[in-house]
Amino acid sequence: ETGVTQTPRHLVMGMTNKKSLKCEQHLGHNAMYWYKQSAKKPLELMFVYNFKEQTENNSVPSRFSPECPNSSHLFLHLHTLQPEDSALYLCASSQDSNPRGSYEQYFGPGTRLTVT
């Protein structure tokens, strides 16, 4: 988790709230990712940004809106969520997201989100 920070670490929100998750990487990487981790399910890739440009949206509902103002910061804006959206949201970064690159991803500690 060193080098990638996420805030808040825990978030409880109602279905009509608007909130944002923040991720910051201090590793000089150019690619950033959002993942959703639910119990008993594989890690789900949500979004990929490479050099601030979104390169992948893995069929994520529009109630999740990412923003990447620069290569060090990534946000996930949340609006009108459902209880099934409760999960651990992980941010990661890598040197880049070149499909032929072998760069490993470095993860933040995650935000534990509970939607009531």
Add this chain to the structure above:
Amino acid sequence: AQSVAQPEDQVNVAEGNPLTVKCTYSVSGNPYLFWYVQYPNRGLQFLLKYITGDNLVKGSYGFEAEFNKSQTSFHLKKPSALVSDSALYFCAVRDWAGRGSTLGRLYFGRGTQLTVWP
């Protein structure tokens, strides 16, 4: 289709004994393979990777993994387990010769909970 299987949800081993966490993969081209570990309330932490070359890869904290192309496996091993190794372990594969939108995506297994008892 690209996929990763970790056939064991849980592995239990006594401290000091060798441990193995299994992983098999399916890709359309040559794989890049990774192991990550997740401690409670933490993100995933990179352990090691196989790209090419020597089939035995050494990583952090005394872990190693062996790439076996014929068996499409990449099992994680450690000669002598520690209680502090208890955590959730994820295998992941990237297919660098895939097609379209799946090219370069990292596919994770469901994870194996390793418990090392004293």
